Amino acid sequence: MPITLSPMTPGFACEVGDIDLTRPLPDDTLAEVRRASAEFAVLIFPSQDLTVDQHLAFASHFGPLERSVATVMPGEVLRVRPEIADIANLTADGKVWGAEHRLRLFQLGNRLWHTDSSFKQPTGRVSMLYARSVAPIGGHTEFADLRAAWDALDAPTRTRIDGLLAEHSLMFSRKKLGFTDWSEQERVAFAPVARPLVRTIPESGRRSLYLASHIGRVRGLPDDEAEALVERLVAHATERRFTYLHRWRVGDLVMWDNRCTMHRGTPFDDTRWPRDMQRATTSDAPDVFEGVPQARPAAQHA
Numbered sequence: 001m002p003i004t005l006s007p008m009t010p011g012f013a014c015e016v017g018d019i020d021l022t023r024p025l026p027d028d029t030l031a032e033v034r035r036a037s038a039e040f041a042v043l044i045f046p047s048q049d050l051t052v053d054q055h056l057a058f059a060s061h062f063g064p065l066e067r068s069v070a071t072v073m074p075g076e077v078l079r080v081r082p083e084i085a086d087i088a089n090l091t092a093d094g095k096v097w098g099a100e101h102r103l104r105l106f107q108l109g110n111r112l113w114h115t116d117s118s119f120k121q122p123t124g125r126v127s128m129l130y131a132r133s134v135a136p137i138g139g140h141t142e143f144a145d146l147r148a149a150w151d152a153l154d155a156p157t158r159t160r161i162d163g164l165l166a167e168h169s170l171m172f173s174r175k176k177l178g179f180t181d182w183s184e185q186e187r188v189a190f191a192p193v194a195r196p197l198v199r200t201i202p203e204s205g206r207r208s209l210y211l212a213s214h215i216g217r218v219r220g221l222p223d224d225e226a227e228a229l230v231e232r233l234v235a236h237a238t239e240r241r242f243t244y245l246h247r248w249r250v251g252d253l254v255m256w257d258n259r260c261t262m263h264r265g266t267p268f269d270d271t272r273w274p275r276d277m278q279r280a281t282t283s284d285a286p287d288v289f290e291g292v293p294q295a296r297p298a299a300q301h302a
Helices: 027-039 052-062 102-111 146-151 155-161 170-175 184-189 223-237
Strands: 004-007 013-017 042-045 084-086 124-133 141-145 165-168 193-196 198-200 207-209 215-218 243-246 253-257 261-265 276-283
Touching: 013 027, 027 042, 042 243, 052 084, 052 124, 052 276, 102 170, 102 261, 141 146, 146 207, 146 223, 170 215, 215 223, 253 261
Parallel strands: 013 042
Antiparallel strands: 004 013, 042 253, 084 276, 124 253, 124 276, 141 243, 141 261, 165 193, 165 215, 198 207
């Protein structure tokens, strides 16, 4: 039986029916999902009942599985497999974390507009977030369509930013929240990488902004000018006309294309309500930014 598509917003977010992700999917069904993902950058698969292995098996159809950034954070005891990014507010023994828990302070960055793994090499391609338990109030996820945002930009801004390179790092986004407690191992792992502000999505041929709270510099621009430019682009890209808010239900799996979306979590009482969300993310092709220079001039290292 073919899958059914029920758009939630025109050309951006779509609910997918008549599909059971607990079972191996035939090639024609996977092809339908890929076609849907090329049109709708956010796909919602409701009422799933997945094991971790089933979650990872589905994600693996869309590229190599990443390992969680928590694997390079000294002293962190993983609650889940290293291929899963643990977006829960739970400690390794399953208790709701305290207000000063280091991982909590780190994960507050998920409430900033961001793109998964824009700071990695290779960068993130597809993320799949699965809801095992949800908070009774809040804890939604908001998505922004960076393709539509590019389409709506004025011509002078397009000309100005096309070809500019931005530097991405987890340390940049967490610094905005006052988190600067990094080990040397983390500083090495999260060293800045250069990415274009504008890219083309191969499957659709559409141009897209490539933005994230992880951006700390734009090469060739003074820091204050770069900050103002990125803030203006993010404000434009997250206007209501470009966004979709997902209100989670247990069993929802939401898949999105990190190459042309941003997202953020909305607040909830994370020291009171348990919320178990688990994310699998796949890597883009390692040569997708081949030719982008990574070494910054010495004067910019100060």
